[in-house]
């Protein structure tokens with residue numbers, strides 16, 4: 001019997017690519033160049049499974065292509081706001097994702113950004129590299145404390161809770177959160193966390209605000225100029241969720257005018273194109289979407305896609321079906 005034809009849109013960890021080669025008639029992307037919309041249309045017509053990643057855009061006008069062979073989109077990533085889910089459903093395309101395995105590494109990056117922003121880590125690194133450090137002095141690069149301060153979480157899913165554990169048990173931080181539905185009482189008790197009745201409440205009471213909601217139309221510019229104006233002037237905003245949750249122009253304005261003290265960003269509106277307004281600000285720490293970028297996590301993400309493909313092609317229930 002012929003093996004199913006599978007297309008992988010970008011380079012994946014070598015051990016996962018090797019397994020794919022054993023199991024499928026697979027096309028890998030050796031050059032690691034992003035595929036164009038037309039290449040995706042062609043892939044949907046010629047492969048049984050197409051495996052995009054969070055950097056690929058799959059809008060309706062790609063998914064609606066005629067004469068499709070593809071039945072499943074095995075997404076490498078937990079977020080799926082880059083796939084038009086309604087169009088996937090209308091085209092009878094199954095979509096799977098990779099939840100659970102990137103929780104700790106993404107929470108680690110959120111803590112990294114929190115610490116970098118609080119303690120001016122990126123700015124200090126730039127200063128040393130530029131040969132501008134003139135030695136220790138009592139008032140040099142004073143910054144914000146982390147230990148014992150308040151962390152506010154907008155969204156309280158797996159990654160937010162993992163960050164809260166690190167912050168509360170490691171740094172003695174008080175945890176506030178906003179979640180539209182009730183949180184697990186055991187988790188809340190372990191973290192001695194306090195539920196806030198609104199996003200506004202989290203923003204006005206926190207020293208650090210970290211965003212953990214999904215991307216997409218419903219959360220686009222959730223953090224806008226008005227909401228930024230509610231934050232303490234000493235506060236920092238951390239975004240490891242999705243870029244379009246924050247209105248970049250409003251954040252640049254708030255940072256430039258010291259309306260808030262700092263920000264740490266791993267994700268951007270329209271990434272990888274970053275609003276140039278961020279680049280000349282000292283009080284923003286910028287990472288290139290590294291949340292899940294550890295060898296262990298990326299391998300586990302690839303293995304999750306494999307598990308979903310294997311279940312699909314052997315007619316078993318899919319472990320991580322989105323639609």
Ligand code: DGY
Nearest residue numbers: 054077078079291292
């Ligand atoms: C995801 O999987 O959605 C992450 O953003 C990738 O790090």
